[in-house]
Amino acid sequence: MSIRRAIPVVRTDDLGESRGFWVGFLGFTPGMDEPGFLMLRSPEVETTQVIVADPTAADAKVRDVDVSVEVSDVEEAYADAQRRGLEIVYPMTDEPWGIRRFFVRAPDGTVVNVASHRG
Template identity: 45%
Template structure:
């Protein structure tokens, strides 16, 4: 199992303003689902920020996302380790497979893999 990227997830009602502000720092929009946008560095595409009004397919808004190469294996490891699953593993219509787990600090982590890439 390996980590592909880690992205802070920021709950916001100012998506357009966030896009404009972080654009000044060099970020470009790479995803927009209306309720969630992701901005990335064009020279280092794993340097990303996600802003969302809410998570429309989950009971809570996550605090961060961790993309892994095999989300099913990570899910099984977290279950075996007694992790506090906030949202079970499932596929999303935008091409990811993900679950939410609460870390020891109370932060909600969205663990995901892209479908067709070990998920």
């Protein structure tokens, strides 16, 4: 299994204000711009990303995680997490927007969304 990208998740109550900071001040560009949800990327390095979500995000579960990690093989990651006895916070799920994912809790309490895009 290889890691394709890791994306921190920022929770906000004011998406417009957050957009002003991340886009206006830091210079990120929107890769996805949905009601209540932004996936922002660096204009120079597209895999340098941040997710910003407010309480109205279409993917309500995004606010339950601290970081999202895209892997090459989510099935392998899920099996490994189970073998290690890690706490699965959200079971393996095929989401309607084209990803397969699960959430796992790291020993420090961080909740990680582990996902792959479906073929």
